[in-house]
Amino acid sequence: VKVKQLHRTGYHFQPPRNWINDPNGPMYYKGIYHLFYQYNPKGAVWGNIVWAHSVSKDLINWEALEPAIYPSKPFDIKGCWSGSATVLPGNKPVIFYTGIDPQGKQIQNYAIPSNSSDPYLRQWTKPTDNPIAVAGFKMNKTAFRDPTTAWKIDEHWRMLVGGRRNQRGIAHLYRSRDFKKWTKAQHPLHSVPNTGMWECPDFYPVALFGEAGQNTSAFGPNVKHVLKVSLDATRFEYYTLGEYFPSRDKYVVDMDSIDGRDGLRYDYGNFYASKSFFDPVKDRRILWGWANESDTPQDDVSKGWAGIQTIPRKVWLDPNRKQLLQWPVEEIETLRSQNVRLSEKKLKLGDRIEVEEITAAQADVDVTFSIPNLDKAEPFDPSWTNAQELCSLKGSSVQGGVGPFGLLTLASQKLEEYTPVFFRVFKAQYKHVVLLCSDARSSSLRNIGLYKPSFAGFVDVDLSEKKQLSLRSLIDHSVVESFGAGGKTCITSRVYPTLAVFGDAHLFAFNNGTETIIVDLNAWSMRKPNKMNN
């Protein structure tokens, strides 16, 4: 198949062809960032899964190496599924992954570098004492996968494996003293009814103060913990914040952290099977996530490719300690070229200004909206608990009081197509409620076979302190990744415009609320990295 260029991204992580899904085993080793990912070497649909392997010195330019882990042993002959890397003391990387055995059972394996003096870690050995964990007598053997990075406290290593018992999602806990023999703890680290299979769990500490990341084994009075799970049943992820007690291996979810499908999300759009790692170079925790296609498998076959990784994000604890914050890694800013600015532009009801002279199909936009007057905010109906439904009810063209205001991304000149990313402010009894939407309904003239949801999330900001809302959007042909209010609420959309492509894509700032909004905007054309797996 000839690979179709239309809708391929310019600066997001993609291999030259074929299907990709989950990021696996991200780590830093001897000057190199490693990213593995689920990959089908034979086509643009899921199947024949191996761990593809790419390396980078800057998280921007990527060089593809040979697949690192592929079916070769009885314990993984039917597939090498997701997993994680742990860098042991003494700088010794180990990979944990799920192997599919000849009976289709999911079992946990490990692999070690064949040659640890190769910073590229090109070759991996699967020792003969594999597997390290199999589903016990009463456990579900086809719902037992995706081992985490291990952490060590008080001479004991721990790691999690995702699972399910009936409809209860489970994070099975394993312990080891020597990193070789792993024993299942009697109690899982955590489990929640009616959440279904927990794929790709991630468990790590975040600092109470500041933005610095923590090594996965860090522990003490200055950290909290995050548990993230990917819900197979709903295809979205949620996380909780909580207190971890290593002596009893108990994870106690914070009182105000919702523990279930309505919980906090890294991203309220198309973002799944994410995984974080600690970057010792810049002392930060970095999060990778997969953004699936929103077209059909037939489209993917004819495109010759499917799936991208989102831009790696730094993640840390919001000073309010109630949620995480995320921001694209600073390295991405090195791709910025042609720049335009709008300063203190007034946007009255119905106004729309074009941001000209940049490549709107491949851009980075950073904008602040100042709200002189909040009095005309629409009343908030307490029955509006579902942000996505509210966004589809109150779209970007539905006139409001304070908002909708925001960006029209990937827009055709006459607005036959556009993906609006916008805020809307409501007045509830004691505070203002802010909604962020990334609404794909108007993203493409094509109507059949595209998934065009009105992705949305609420933004937990206090507008009485500062009457401003900021928005950063990374626009890249078929993806719009948005970060509201400094990374409090993030939304990734995959969209497939037919007119607003390449040089025919435009970018606008707009306001459809009765209250005037003041815009300060900075936008850049984005270059392609010199090397992207080519």
Ligand code: DQQ
């Ligand atoms: N993808 C992998 C599984 C994981 C799922 C298989 C999540 O290990 O549970 O490709 O997207």
